[in-house]
Amino acid sequence: MAKITKVSPLAPKGGFPKLPVIDGVRFSTIAAGVKYAGRTDVMLAEIDAGSAIAGAFTRSSTRSAPVLDCQSKLGRVEDDGKGFAFLVNSGNSNAFTGRVGVEAVNAITNATAKALNLPSSHVYTSSTGVIGEPLPYEKITDALGALSQSLDSNRIEDAARAIMTTDTFPKGSTATCEIGGIEVTVVGIAKGSGMIAPDMATMLVYIFTDAKISQAGLQDMVSRQNEHTFNSITVDSDTSTSDSLLVAATGTSGADVEDNETFERTLGVVMKDLAHQVVRDGEGATKFVEIQVQGAADNGEARKVAMSVANSPLVKTAIAGEDPNWGRIVMAVGKSGAQADRDRLSIWFGDVLVAENGWESPTYVEADAATHMKGEDLLIRVDLGIGAGHSTVWTCDLTHGYIEINADYRS
């Protein structure tokens, strides 16, 4: 694990936000010594009975034992009057660990269930860190007594810190809305800074709300919002074997949000904010970049182009160099596989129209685009001029910091 000594320059300026308490959810953390020394590395969240749990996971065909276990449980739990738990460790992903990986998941979920008097089918576990090394799960199961005795509804920031790996700052977000005169609150925490690409990412996300909603209704909202948030970010095009998003709705506010668009938007605000924070902590990132594509044959084609631009090493290094090198955008559009016509393509850096009609715009002054590139938050806009398809994705630049962190990860 490379030493991260500096907080990302793109971290939210105010630090970790003050997150309101969600009634019915309590957190605890511990330094179990799974891999790291001198820091917390396990977090437990206990969630009251009657809650709905939804989720989304990596689509990797080599996904980890904890992910497969969560997927097998989600949406299949009967209401048996029992609560739920999320148990998460950092330092070891328990991925590609064969039979012993499954045994570790069973040991952890069983020990958590026992400590909290829950059925193990109500316990969701996630692991993040190195792939292919056996998870020393006894360090976690031995800690469950202490974890279950220190649960506190005010400890969500501690939980955000315990799940960090190469993250340079803990990630939290909150939003509220009013439903039928009742204030509904959504809070969330996340970790993730590399191996971030659609079909989830090396990303763990835990969201809690006091809204009242069915499991199926919550799952629909989570799946829809996931496409425009966590599945629309990419740091390095690599996809983790462990990505997990879990959402718990306790219903403790009493506000029924079934099929409620206002609530879904509020949930989406928290998901997008956390997704952006993951990009802002992209390994070595110095620029946060929004890629907007419009004018594609359809939304899928627009997404292909946006992801091709966002994942191009040549585009990402040009951004790192603050170089308005629009030729590399043209290249990335061309290689995307999407329908494109060189002579209908327009490209903007921020508000600056750079290229149109198959060539540099006659109004283009490079100094204007260069000024935009010196900012921290950049916008690259592409209009293919063909149809109405559009897509927005977010990424960061590719810098020496990325190489430093990743050429030395296991050492």
Next chain:
Amino acid sequence: MAKITKVSPLAPKGGFPKLPVIDGVRFSTIAAGVKYAGRTDVMLAEIDAGSAIAGAFTRSSTRSAPVLDCQSKLGRVEDDGKGFAFLVNSGNSNAFTGRVGVEAVNAITNATAKALNLPSSHVYTSSTGVIGEPLPYEKITDALGALSQSLDSNRIEDAARAIMTTDTFPKGSTATCEIGGIEVTVVGIAKGSGMIAPDMATMLVYIFTDAKISQAGLQDMVSRQNEHTFNSITVDSDTSTSDSLLVAATGTSGADVEDNETFERTLGVVMKDLAHQVVRDGEGATKFVEIQVQGAADNGEARKVAMSVANSPLVKTAIAGEDPNWGRIVMAVGKSGAQADRDRLSIWFGDVLVAENGWESPTYVEADAATHMKGEDLLIRVDLGIGAGHSTVWTCDLTHGYIEINADYRS
């Protein structure tokens, strides 16, 4: 353009090879000042009448005016007793230059045709370098008098040097075979070091042989061999708008190679050698890596996995760090989209079996794999354990050198 002061550590140890003369082909070069100062940047190859010309080009949807012009001419030329010419400049790719880009191609091909007394439909031109800036084509057309007067069959190494951009060494290769008692020779030169990925790459390749063959027969061989050579390498997953491969068969040896497998293999040897040299000059490369995938459902699935591993920034940075981080290989297999079963997957670094049956192999000793990773030429082998599909691709590592070169390319 970043200053390249050092030759790639992966360059062939013997320097540029001694290339035999192909009767019927003559070269000249000049320092026309297209962009660079103090070096040659235009090369002309004149090819005798009666030759067959074949080629392969980038599949980018934003390909350059010279590429579109070459594609429109290839295979459509009648035998009118006239020779052919290749005219290539470095420093400016004449890509995404709109109408003036087409005018530049016409001016160059017309001036070359006039200087050599050819129809312009027999002149193929390529341009490599910055995208989106108008090509100062008068510098090239003004030089055609001098170029046409200095043609010499011994100047192919000069030609290899004139087409370089960020290349750190000129690339040449040769092979011979005997067909019906006659020795047949193939020689080739190439440039390319970044923006290298299938569907060609930022790669220009010119191959010459004294074999006798029809245009259609030569084109078939070139297209087939291209898939296993230039379309099986990747430096950074980016695809150029300008990639061009042109092959000229003069027939001057008198050996008829129509449908001849020995000749096709010999042509393939030169193509593969040049493709490997392009990877060995990958921007910032310190390791040459062969990725072999077997046991896939079919060859297409094997290629998906091989390219996913070869293009993964996390795999490439681990290689740079000499870290046998097989977890990242598992990750790259998982994200490839190909059918894979975690528990049937086997992974080798060199001869060292690292993982099998969904976990680290019981015979695995990390020190053995670490020793392999310290070499310059690495082999990563993946067996999916599902079917008979296989594929081999070549790539290099991702280092600080890549960032240095590309974060500062236009400055």
